[in-house]
Amino acid sequence: MTDTASEETGPRPTDLPAPAPLTRNIQDRIQRFRALDRRRPLLWDLVVTGLWITFAVLDYSTGGWRTVARDTEAPEPLVLLMSLCFSAPLLWRRRRPMTVLLLMAPVSVVNIWTGAVVQAALLQLIPAYTIALRLPLKYLAWSGLLMSLPAAVGALVLPGNTDRQLVSYLWGFAFVALLGIAVRTRREYTEALVERAQRLEHERDQQARLAAAAERTRIAREMHDIIGHNLSVITGLADGGAYAAARNPERAAQALEAIGTTSRQALGELRRVLGVLRETATNADLAPQPSLADLDTLVTGVREAGLPVRLTTHRTPAAPSLSPGLQLAVYRVVQESLTNTLKHAGPGASAQVTLTCTRDCLEVLAADSGGTPPGGPSGVRRTGSDGRGLSGMRERTSLYNGTLEAGPLPTGGWQTRLRLPLEDTPP
Structure with a gap:
């Protein structure tokens, strides 16, 4: 009995919350990182730059640069200095990407000339990506020249496998350039869609306000015509009935009957107008509006009022x-x-x-x-x-x-x- 009760009262599989999709988790984390970047841009730049400096120093300390170097006997202090010169300027990669590349260009010449070929030289691709993402395309061409020119000079002057390094520089630059342009295009397209949606929303609200103002004006006009005319007729009938009450009671009774008819007619028209305005009135009276055929009835009512x-x-x-x-x-x-x-x-x-x-x-x-x-x-x-x-x-x-x-x-x-x-x- 106890086991059965616990099974009946326990949570069912359909009651458990469904796990969030993986893409939603990734998007949430990306949004959090972007929010942190907007709030603390300097802190984010310091963290990213610190990570790249750490990787560059580890490459130097563990001797990983020797696996691709043409000259493994290059001075180690120079290798450390070049690693820092490739990684430390990344702190300004978003504010001054062209300046960062200009600072790295002479270091790249020394790197190729000495044959050390430190892997931190690939960090030049990061400011190149920023240039493709944010700056005009003419700056992208200059950044490609700054990256490939040292390798091209080394391939012409120095013997060995410097041409392979030139090819790797060109392929790397082409990849980050296309990636930056693709991300930039998608971002501009998204911003255009958001701007268009906001503009359409603004225009929709404006049209709704104009439509509401026009509808209020129309309703005020209809109410004025309905109530004003019928009250004027009722006033005329009441004055005539009061005058005839002492001399001709029969005419006074006719005036009172006309007042009742006019009042009911005005009340019916008023109910039709108000019935359309009620949100809960799904079966509002949709009687036709007056036309030229109703002028005779209008004139008859005015005549009964004494005019x-x-x-x-x-x-x-x-x-x-x-x-x-x-x-x-x-x-x-x-x-x-x-x-x-x-x-x-x-x-x-x-x-x-x-x-x-x-x-x-x-x-x-x-x-x-x-x-x-x-x-x-x-x-x-x-x-x-x-x-x-x-x-x-x-x-x-x-x-x-x-x-x-x-x-x-x-x-x-x-x-x-x-x-x-x-x-x-x-x-």
């Missing part, structure tokens, strides 16, 4: 069909014009809306006979306190490259003229 309105439509046979967006823009301009007339025209005013559609353009003329509101200039009553009325109409007009003119009439009242081109209007 006489006459709607006239002229359409030529060659007139094209209008897109839903353009029809919505015309509807909202007429709605805003009549709303402003209800708010500011004064008692006894009347309105005239004329819609003319030809093959080339669509013109809307909305005018009223009302005068200036008491105590205010004529230019105030159409902009409102915040100017959203005219600005909203101009924004809708600019979407279709149209023109909008609004201003007081010489005989009193106010006129709004909208003109929209139809050449590029999609069917």
